[in-house]
Amino acid sequence: MSAKQIFIYYIIICSGLCTTNCIGNKVNNPKKITTETWNNISAYFKPPAIYENKYGEYRSPLLPANGDSIKSASEWKKRRKEIKEEWMSLIGEWPPVITNQKFEIINTLKREDFYQYRVRFCWTPNEQTEGYLLIPDKRGKKPAVISVFYEPETAIGSGGKPNRDFAYQLTKRGFITLSLGTTQTTKEKTYSIYYPDINNASIQPLSALAYAAANAWEVLAKVTEVDSTKIGIVGHSYGGKWAMFASCLYEKFACAVWSDPGIVFDETKGGYINYWEPWYLGYYTPPWKNTWNVKGYNTQKGVYSRLRKEKHDLHELHALMPPRPFLVSGGFSDGPERWIPLNHTILINRLLGYKNRVAMTNRPKHDPNPESNEVVYNFFKWYLLDYPINN
Numbered sequence: 025m026s027a028k029q030i031f032i033y034y035i036i037i038c039s040g041l042c043t044t045n046c047i048g049n050k051v052n053n054p055k056k057i058t059t060e061t062w063n064n065i066s067a068y069f070k071p072p073a074i075y076e077n078k079y080g081e082y083r084s085p086l087l088p089a090n091g092d093s094i095k096s097a098s099e100w101k102k103r104r105k106e107i108k109e110e111w112m113s114l115i116g117e118w119p120p121v122i123t124n125q126k127f128e129i130i131n132t133l134k135r136e137d138f139y140q141y142r143v144r145f146c147w148t149p150n151e152q153t154e155g156y157l158l159i160p161d162k163r164g165k166k167p168a169v170i171s172v173f174y175e176p177e178t179a180i181g182s183g184g185k186p187n188r189d190f191a192y193q194l195t196k197r198g199f200i201t202l203s204l205g206t207t208q209t210t211k212e213k214t215y216s217i218y219y220p221d222i223n224n225a226s227i228q229p230l231s232a233l234a235y236a237a238a239n240a241w242e243v244l245a246k247v248t249e250v251d252s253t254k255i256g257i258v259g260h261s262y263g264g265k266w267a268m269f270a271s272c273l274y275e276k277f278a279c280a281v282w283s284d285p286g287i288v289f290d291e292t293k294g295g296y297i298n299y300w301e302p303w304y305l306g307y308y309t310p311p312w313k314n315t316w317n318v319k320g321y322n323t324q325k326g327v328y329s330r331l332r333k334e335k336h337d338l339h340e341l342h343a344l345m346p347p348r349p350f351l352v353s354g355g356f357s358d359g360p361e362r363w364i365p366l367n368h369t370i371l372i373n374r375l376l377g378y379k380n381r382v383a384m385t386n387r388p389k390h391d392p393n394p395e396s397n398e399v400v401y402n403f404f405k406w407y408l409l410d411y412p413i414n415n
Contacts, residue, residue, distance in 0.1 A: 061406045065399055068351070069380040075363035082288075082365050083335055085343035085372065097376050107340055108273070114327055114336070115305065116227025118235045119149055119219070121274075123242045127157060137161050138195050140180065145243045147204075147236035148219050155204040155240075156180045158195040159249055167254035167278075167408035168200040168247075170240055172233070172270070173263040174215075175205035187392040190258050190400070197401055198409060202244050204237075205263075209303075215262070216303035223309060228327055230269050230304045237270035241277060254278050254408045258400065260353075260392055261285060261296075265304065271350065272341040279348055279407045281400050284355035284390050288338045288365050289331070296357045296390060300328040339365035347378040351403045356390040 070076075085107060086094040094103050112118070130142040141157040155176040160166065171179035171191040178185050180203050181192035191201035209215050214222060216229035217236055227235070237257060245252035256279045259267035264285030271280035286297030300306040306326030331337075342350075346369060352358055366382050373381045385399050392400075 059406075059410055061402050061410050064402045065383065065406060066380070068383040068385050068399060071363035071367065071384075072360055075360060075367070077367065078364050079367055080364040082337055082339050082368060085340055085368055086375070094375070100372065100375055104344060108344055111273075111336075111341065112231075114331065115231040116225075118227065118231070118238075121235070121242060122146055122149065122239045125243050126246055127243055130154065134161075136196075143202075145240070147239045148217060148232070150220055151217070153204065153236070154207075155202055156191065157244075157247070158191055158201045158203070159247075160195055160198055160200070162198070164249070165251040166198060166200050166249055167256070167404075168202065168244055168250045169194050169404055169408070170237060170244065170255065170257045170270075171201055171203045171263070172237060172257065172259040172266045173203075173205045174210045175207040176203040178205070179203040187394060187397055188260055190260075190397075193397070193401060194258075194404060197405060199404065200244075200247065200250050202240060204240060206233075214303055215301075218307075225307050228305050228307050229302070230265060230299070231273070233266045234269035234273045237266065238274040238276075241274060245276075256280055256404055256408055258404075259283065259285070261357075261390065264353075265299075268338070269341065271348070272344045275344075275348075277348065279404070280345070280350045281353055281403060282350065283353040283392055283396075283400070284357045286357040287342070287352055287354075287362055290357075293357050300326065302326060304328075305331065337365065339368050342366065342369045343372055345369060345381075346373045347376050347381055349381040349383070349403075349407050351400065352384040353392065353396050353400055354384050354386045355392070355396075356388070358384070358386070360384075360386050 088103055094100050125145055127143040127145050130144055133140040138158050138160045142154060143157045144152055144154045147153045158180065173179055177183045178188050179191035181189040191203040195201050206216060217232040218225040218229055219227055219232045241255055244250055244255060255277060257267045257271050257277050258281040260283035264282045267280055268282040268285050271277040286293060289299060290297045302308060302312045305328040308325040352362065354362060362384065366384065370382050385396050387393055387396050
């Protein structure tokens, strides 16, 4: 890290200490934080001492190519736009987001203390999908969370996979949830969305998943019971990658949880952090043979190799989140060392006058467990139920 970069970081750290309170909002917010929910999650917003203020070799989002440092919120707004435009140029510009549709209800089931609706909508201009909308049997506007995975049944508790029933658990806690998945492509082992089709995709598939989630946000926001200012997104593994790209690229998501997706590029984790696959960021026209891997097969195919050669990494996408909060529910793919790239986003939040908007838990294994999931639920409860996030 250069002396100039260290100096910039020092200035931001010092200024951030003076402009925010301990939960992350501006100091003029009078809300007290002595709630049980906050006490259950507060420890996860601080890096271990060994990683505090460590930034590694990741290129700082606060240092544009022209060498001018970002020192104010207004300057950051312009820089943020540059980062997003650069990434969209690399992974493909989206079609217009679909804002004029409502769910088609296929069937309705009363489960326990909520209603389960099988729904259909267009998640791309030329493709419909089906998922599950769960609504607590209680009057009034409610926050909502979109859950994404290989198929929509797992998240509603019907997939037989333990600790992945995010939609069901959040609905039991008072949230409206929408569970989505790529059922057909999972069966076909192509695992993603290809727009306009698999043989002529104009955007990288992981970006297409994010685009589909943006369209899901728009249709979910039109549900009468949903508070559209409080819609989050969650996903595990494959779904974690999906949730990360969706929340970073679509600003209307109020907050997000990414469960062990691999929050930066890392070829040492084998098949867990496999962004080079043609259903993520390594798309090229099928048939897919010898896709990119650590041995260097087909390194010119797909955008992944270009991202690596040009020293891009996913911390640049994380930088699009502030001041919106997010939690990394880390496992095998995302250990405590991931605080190093996350520290870059913490700095941006400090520049904007916010604190405690980046959190991480860690567990040894990839799979979620009851303890890590309880933090997930409390995170959403704090930011979407207990706390006025937009203050």
